[in-house]
Amino acid sequence: MISARVHYACLAMLELASHPSGDTPVSLREISDRHGVPGPFLVQIFRSLRTAGWVQSVRGSQGGYRLLIRPSELSLLEIAEVVGYQESGNPGTGKSTAAELMLQEIWDEMSQASRNVLAGIQLSDLAQRHRNGEESMFYI
Amino acid sequence: MISARVHYACLAMLELASHPSGDTPVSLREISDRHGVPGPFLVQIFRSLRTAGWVQSVRGSQGGYRLLIRPSELSLLEIAEVVGYQESGNPGTGKSTAAELMLQEIWDEMSQASRNVLAGIQLSDLAQRHRNGEESMFYI
DNA sequence: TATAAACATGATCCATATAGTCAAGTATAG
DNA sequence: CTATACTTGACTATATGGATCATGTTTATA
Numbered sequence: 001m002i003s004a005r006v007h008y009a010c011l012a013m014l015e016l017a018s019h020p021s022g023d024t025p026v027s028l029r030e031i032s033d034r035h036g037v038p039g040p041f042l043v044q045i046f047r048s049l050r051t052a053g054w055v056q057s058v059r060g061s062q063g064g065y066r067l068l069i070r071p072s073e074l075s076l077l078e079i080a081e082v083v084g085y086q087e088s089g090n091p092g093t094g095k096s097t098a099a100e101l102m103l104q105e106i107w108d109e110m111s112q113a114s115r116n117v118l119a120g121i122q123l124s125d126l127a128q129r130h131r132n133g134e135e136s137m138f139y140i
Numbered sequence: 141m142i143s144a145r146v147h148y149a150c151l152a153m154l155e156l157a158s159h160p161s162g163d164t165p166v167s168l169r170e171i172s173d174r175h176g177v178p179g180p181f182l183v184q185i186f187r188s189l190r191t192a193g194w195v196q197s198v199r200g201s202q203g204g205y206r207l208l209i210r211p212s213e214l215s216l217l218e219i220a221e222v223v224g225y226q227e228s229g230n231p232g233t234g235k236s237t238a239a240e241l242m243l244q245e246i247w248d249e250m251s252q253a254s255r256n257v258l259a260g261i262q263l264s265d266l267a268q269r270h271r272n273g274e275e276s277m278f279y280i
Numbered sequence: 281t282a283t284a285a286a287c288a289t290g291a292t293c294c295a296t297a298t299a300g301t302c303a304a305g306t307a308t309a310g
Numbered sequence: 311c312t313a314t315a316c317t318t319g320a321c322t323a324t325a326t327g328g329a330t331c332a333t334g335t336t337t338a339t340a
Contacts, residue, residue: 001226005298007243035239038300038301043317044300057315059306060306060308060314061309063309063316100175102269102270106257113254117249145327167285178329179330186287187289203287203336203338283340286337289332289334291333295326297326298323298326300321303318303320306315307316308315310313
């Protein structure tokens with residue numbers, strides 16, 4: 001359902017958001033080591049994050065990435081989408097029986113339901129929850 | 141998001157549910173022709189539906205399939221699952237950072253949200269909606 | 281009883297997307 | 311000037327889903 005790409009991307013952004021800003025940037029190596037993320041794969045993901053303008057790359061020794069955007073202004077849905085969440089719409093796009101259209105509406109509704117979950121969680125929520133251990137504090 | 145398999149399966153069950161019971165069974169050919177469903181693919185799908193015990197096959201000439209279950213007792217989620225909706229769980233199953241577990245919960249919640257949509261629609265709802273043209277009458 | 285209509289079963293193929301890799305290059309701290 | 315680390319672009323491999331084929335079995339009906 002959720003691709004590894006999206007999973008890693010959110011993990012990475014959370015890592016950046018949890019890092020004291022103004023400090024030395026976070027290297028891919030750190031993220032790659034801390035969680036089991038395959039190194040070169042992270043590179044691909046960060047390319048997308050950088051294109052989106054959310055992170056800044058610092059080249060050279062002691063380089064890495066810094067967060068550019070306020071974590072409260074970025075939802076998980078936005079992150080997921082920028083690394084390729086659900087490019088291709090649902091099936092059946094093209095034919096058209098009454099029955100098929102009806103089903104199509106349902107698939108859309110479904111898709112919307114899951115997107116709403118992601119849309120409702122900001123990166124800042126994630127970071128806060130992370131700091132406070134594992135207590136569930138989204139819907140308070 | 142929704143596979144063609146699931147789409148076709150729901151379409152097929154709707155077709156059976158819309159057919160006067162006690163009448164001659166519905167042949168795969170009819171379904172295949174009416175909507176653009178590739179013939180031999182339907183065979184695969186009906187194998188699952190039959191194994192689930194929801195349809196009865198009638199072999200020989202004039203054969204086809206009959207619905208065995210009450211449409212009000214079957215949800216779209218059940219149909220989707222029997223033809224292989226979301227066998228494999230979300231990614232990350234195996235590792236375990238605090239951050240990863242936290243994300244995992246979110247993916248699960250997401251998955252649950254979409255499943256709830258399907259779980260909330262019975263085959264009978266679908267059939268009724270189909271009869272009454274295209275008016276939305278799910279949440280009344 | 282012969283034949284055509286249909287389902288039954290199992291194997292197989294192909295296209296696409298995703299996960300993951302490689303290599304050559306550039307920038308920068310120390 | 312060297313090690314570290316990002317940049318870019320191409321590339322491979324594996325799994326999944328979609329779709330097909332071939333062969334066999336059952337049964338209505340002419």
